[in-house]
Amino acid sequence: MKKVTRVWHGRTKASDADAFLDFLERNGITDYKSIAGNLSAKIWRRIEGDICHFWTVTEWDSLESIQSFAGEDFQKAKYYPDAQNFLLELEEEVQHLETFEY
DSSP states (O other): OOEEEEEEEEEEEGGGHHHHHHHHIIIIIHHHHTSTTEEEEEEEEEEETTEEEEEEEEEESOHHHHHHHHOSSTTBOOOOTTGGGTBSSOOOBOEEEEEOOO
16 A cells, blocks of 8 residues: 655754654644544654754655645645744645555
8 A cells, every 4th residue: 555654844952852852742743643544653853963853754544634634735834833932943845755665
């Protein structure tokens, strides 16, 4: 079965890394998992000096399921209230990739 992987990227101060991880778990992961068609949700994190990079990597059964989560303009990033308190900028778009599992 072909899947679709949605990848979002954001950056915080390294000093905010643990607080933002908690924020993502409470808001993003909970939201992703509540949508029919979500197959998995992961958070990737890498600290480089005083900056921390985050990626949310979610797998979906279809673009229609992603639209149920993100809305009709599913290429745009979805932000939760108070995310701007952590993020250094609000990146506008996410990536969608065909995913093949063997």
